[in-house]
Amino acid sequence: MHAVSLNYANVLGAMGLYPGTVPLAMDGAGTVVRAGDGVTAPRPGDRVAMMGDLGISSHAVVPAAAVLPLPADTDLTEAAALPCVLTTAWYALRHLARPRPGETVLVHAATGGVGLCAVHIAQAMGARVLATAGSEAKRALLRDLGVEHVMDSRGLDFAREVREATGGAGVDVVLNCLTGRAQRAGLEALAVGGRFVELGKRDIYAGNGIDPAPFRRNIVFASVDLQALAAGRPAFMAGLLAEVADEIAAGRAPRVPVTARPYAEAPAAFRTMAAAQHIGKLVLTAPTAQTEIALDPDQVPVVRGDGAYIVTGGLGAIGLRLAAHLARSGAARLVLNGRSAPGPRAEEVIGKLRAGGTDVRVVRGDIAEPGLAEELVAEAEAEGARLRGVAHxxxxIADGTVALLDDSTLERTWHAKTQGAWRLHEATGGRAFDWFVCFSSAAALVGSPGQAGYASANAWLDAFTVWRRAQGLPATSVAWGAWGEDGAGAHLAERGMTMIDPDEGIAALDRLLRHDRACTGYLPVDIDLWSAVMPHALESPYFADLARQRRAPEGEGRDTELIAMALAAIAEGRGAAVIAEYLSDQLGEIIGDSARELGPDVRLTDLGIDSLRALELRTRIEQRAGVRIPTKLLWTGGTLGGLAEFIADAIAAEAPSPEGGTGGTGGTGGAARTGAGAATGAPGAAAPASRPDGAEPEAAR
Ligand SMILES: NC(=O)c1ccc[n+]([C@@H]2O[C@H](COP(=O)([O-])OP(=O)(O)OC[C@H]3O[C@@H](n4cnc5c(N)ncnc54)[C@H](OP(=O)(O)O)[C@@H]3O)[C@@H](O)[C@H]2O)c1
Known part of the structure; x- marks a missing residue:
């Protein structure tokens, strides 16, 4: 299809007002690409106009009889405008009204497509034309076309004006598209023996009756509906089209002004026509070059049935899960890469995928080494398959703080991630494929103490992704938090980290690819834990909103029951003992039930808790008791009892005194206080940690 035209029926159809069914477009022009069996004309390559159920599409299938051959030099955009309007006007005047030379023809709304064709045909038949139009500009156009008498179509005055213009006799022919009283006025304007041709459908389908009075003057009432004609009298319709085609071929067809807009602007074109703002015909032209259209991300295929997908690290935990997902989604081939031979888990997964019909190929080797990436691409494309996606x-993972970073640690962490990514970039150069996703890490996004090399290698992947996208190449990177169950970060679950459920992770990846995201952090954020373990992360502007939410006003978030219980116990001189019990319970939740049995003399450092869990304990206490715990208290050989003493003291110091102010309980008991100081060995540790100004005691820092 080169172009389709809009007819009023299409607009009514689109607005749900058409009485019956009507396609989005029903005439247009284009070039034949295929002819059905037995069709001798037209032939492929012929330029044609046509009628039928066309829609607004690149191709249409129509019966050969509904095709109008066009001279080779015809402008297809102009030709697209003609079939319906020219055939309608031709049928109405040549077959139904048949004005004789000198007779008068009134054409309503004469600057529309049918109207202009009718004016042209009636003039060609030697008739005197009178016409109506809805605006001064339109009326001026009709005068330019030589129309003798031009009137306003928006009122009923035309009937009187027609009588005046015809010396009171009335017109011989009315081509009507007006409704209601205007239709009746048209009938009244007919001369004796006049022919009234109804082109509109509204009154007919609405069952609006016609006043029989005008029929006293021997008038004829006819109606035109090309769809009904094509369906009911196809041979006649074919002959009609042939007559119209002859007119076009002979150069006798009218030149109807055409306003062309691209398919993409169809809604605006429909609105223009609905508002009757156009002159002549509105035509929609099909895109000729490749056009970008916005697709609903849910319709974007992440995995294609003909696609081959490369997964480096494909024998690792997440790699295997991704492979299973790609296979489930219909991938034809998977090329999985790792240096070692597949382990038992990999063997099992690969076996299942192959049994399910996926062509799974394992290519062993170091992705950072020259040639290996090319090998992966060649394997993906073997036997004509299409590379559709790359997952790196x-x-x-080799840990090391910045201070300890050396070339070899950096090389170990950067090798596979950065060199590997670069090799894949080079090996896939010049190919069009759907996605290239790098598995980055939250370590790059928020930092990860002790993982300087790993964090920077992942940050490189994020930057690489941005760089590729800037060149129009597919690229996505996901800075993952820790995945649960298996995988390189699974051990973090034991340390209290909130983990990504692997199924959720894979679903998230699918969604990120669907939405073609550039760089995304996907990590469960336990803001309390983070504030204890990685307070620096919360200082980043990235998390400013979350951190602000957490910074509750002083006192909020405290466990008032705990404090009341502690204060009651303190008043009875049992404060430290009760809090020690409470601490055992908290430790039980963090490191397991055995901690609940711990006595007050156990040293915190002997519990074997790592820094993450110690910080979690600290955060809990700080929040619930509203007491700031100096780091040293946890790490310099302090006991559970000592910690309890410290907390009891702090709570007591904060409690309202009978005289007002704080510190009214008179302490938690001298023995306990001394014990705390001695046990922690932290000078000043027994002093209340939560000072009114919120600052931590100097010695506790
Ligand atoms: N799991 C998580 O919680 C988590 C969190 C954030 C980010 N990520 C990222 O997600 C990706 C997958 O993680 P994972 O948990 O599945 O890790 P994994 O189980 O350790 O898998 C990584 C795989 O990479 C392979 N590999 C290492 N160096 C290679 C090289 N030079 N050439 C080819 N293959 C190489 C390893 O196999 P060989 O040693 O046999 O070569 C291993 O099977 C990684 O990029 C990781 O950084 C994971």
Missing amino acids: AAAV
């Missing part, structure tokens, strides 16, 4: 999940 290969990684080696």
Whole structure:
């Protein structure tokens, strides 16, 4: 299809007002690409106009009889405008009204497509034309076309004006598209023996009756509906089209002014026509070059049935899960890469995928080494398959703080991630494929103490992603938090980290690819834990909103029951003992039930808790008791009892005194206080940690 035209029926159809069914477009022009069996004309390559159920599409299938051959030099945009309007006007005048030379023809709304064709045909038949139009500009156009008498179509005055213009006799022919009283006025304007041709459908389908009075003057009432004609009298319709085609071929067809807009602007064109703002015809032209259209992300295929997908680190935990997901989603081939031979888990997964019909190929080797990426691409494309996606999940994690970073640690962490990504970039160069996803880490997003090399390698992947996208290449990176169950970060679950459920992770990846995201952090954020373990992360502007939410006003978030219980116990001189019990319970929740049995003399450092869990304990106490715990208290050989003493003291110091102010309980008991100081060995540790100004005691820092 080169172009389709809009007819009023299409607009009514689109607005749900058409009485019956009507396609979005029903005439247009284009070039034949295929002819059905037995069709001798037209032939492929012929330029044609046509009628039928066309829609607004690139191709249409129509009966050969509904095709109007066009001279080779015809402008297809102009030709698209003609079939319906020219055939309608031709049928109405040549077959139904048949004005004789000198007779008068009134054409309503004469600057529309049918109207202009009718004016042209009536003039060609030697008739005197009178016409109506809805605006001065339109009326001026009709005068330019030589129309003798031009009137306003928006009122009923035309009937009187027609009588005046015809010396009171009335017109011989009315081509009507007006409704209601205007239709009746048209009938009244007919001369004796006049022919009234109804082109509109509204009154007919609405069952609006016609006053029989005008029929006293021997008038004929006819109606035109090309769809009904094509369905009911196809041979006649074919002959009609042939007559119209002859007119076009002979150069006798009218030149109807055409306003062309691209398919993409169809809604605006429909609105223009609905408001009758146009002159002549509105035509929609099909895109000729490739056009970008916005697709609903849910309709974007992440995995294609003909696609081959490369997964580096594909024998690792997440790599295998991704492979299973790609296979489930219909991938034809998977090329999985790792340096070692597949382990038992990998063997099992690969076996299942192959049994399910996926062509799974394992290519062993170091992705950072020259040639290996090319090998992966060649394997993906073997036997004519199409490379559709690349997932770069290969990684080696080697920890080391910035101070301890050396070339070899950096090399170990950067090798697979950065070199590997670069090799894949080079090996896939010049190919069009759907996605290239790098498995980055939250370590790059928020930092990760002790993982300087790993964090920077992942940050490189994020930057690489941005760089590729800037060149129009597919690229996505996801800075993952820790995945649960298996995988390189699974051990963090034991340390209280909130983990990504692997199924959720894979679903998230699918969604990120669907939405073609550039760089995304996907990590469960336990703001309390983070504030204890990685307070620096919360200082980043990235988390400013979350951190602000957490910074509750002083005192909020405290466990008032705990404090009341502690204060009651303190008043009875049992404060430290009760809080020690409470601490055992908290430790039980963090490191397991055995902690609940711990006595007050156990040293916190002997519990074997790592820094993450110690910080979690600290955060809990700080929040619930509203007491700030100096770090040293946890790490310099302090006991559970000592910690309890410290907390009891702090709560007591904060409690309202009978005289007002704080510190009214008179302390928690001298023995306990001394014990705390001695046990922690922290000078000043027994002093209340939560000072009114909120600052931590100097010695506790
Ligand atoms: N799991 C998580 O919680 C988590 C969190 C954030 C980010 N990530 C990222 O997600 C990706 C996958 O993680 P994962 O948990 O599945 O890790 P994994 O189980 O350790 O898998 C990584 C795989 O990469 C392979 N590999 C390492 N160096 C390679 C090289 N030079 N060439 C080819 N393959 C190499 C390893 O196999 P060989 O040693 O046999 O080569 C390993 O099977 C990694 O990039 C990781 O950084 C994971």
